[in-house]
Amino acid sequence: MINKNDKPEFWEAAFGEKKEMWGFEPAKSALFTKDFFLREAVKNILIPGIGYGRNAQIFKENGIEVTGIEISKTAIEMAKKHYGDAMVIYHGSVTDIPFDDSLYDGIFCYALIHLLNSDERKKLIKDCYNQLSDEGYMVFTVISKTANTYGKGRLISKDRYEIFEGAQLYFYDRESIKTEFGEYGLFELTEIEESQPFYLVMCRKGNDQ
DSSP states (O other), X not given: OOOGGGOHHHHHHHHHHHSSTXXXXXXXXXXXXXXXXXXXXXXXXXXXXXTTXXXXXXXXXXXXXXXXXXXXXXXXXXXXXXXXXXXXEXXXXXXXXXXXXXXXXXXXXXXXXXXXXXXXXXXXXXXXXXXXXXXXXXXXXXXXXXXXXXXXXXXXXXXXXXXXXXXXXXXXXXXXXHHHHGGGTEEEEEEEESSSEEEEEEEETTTTO
């Protein structure tokens, strides 16, 4: 089945119609991760699904170099309008990582992985891990099964529902997080309340040995 979440026209339509739909304030997860990356002296990060940059700017403002990946050309144009050329943003799908041969001290992936199917999620986690420098960190935010949308809409597969046309979400619990991230240096899980209840999933390269 084609995953519309990963189709450029889905996101072109969304950003074209709703523009800066999430505003410009960074998410709580981004603020938390920024503080963590600063404590760990992270110098450069990759943000898959960077959108129009609202969660990226807080890292730039604190001296962290940012590279992004974004499937929507419209979102990339919006990011350039608001933030100039301060960030390199590759145009394409996160399922096609890597876009360069760089290694990053950190990776921050916000509210994206749960939009992918099982194979795509596994590939994204592995691809991100492979682009970490030694002892680098990757942080994912994933939607929790405690969300009031869990179990709503059309069942696609276990714990995955099409909430409305084009929006297929996989809902995580602690066990499924350990299953998917466990071999990639998972060391901490934190529950965080955003627009939906999320888990903040933190992994460290080399922590899996």
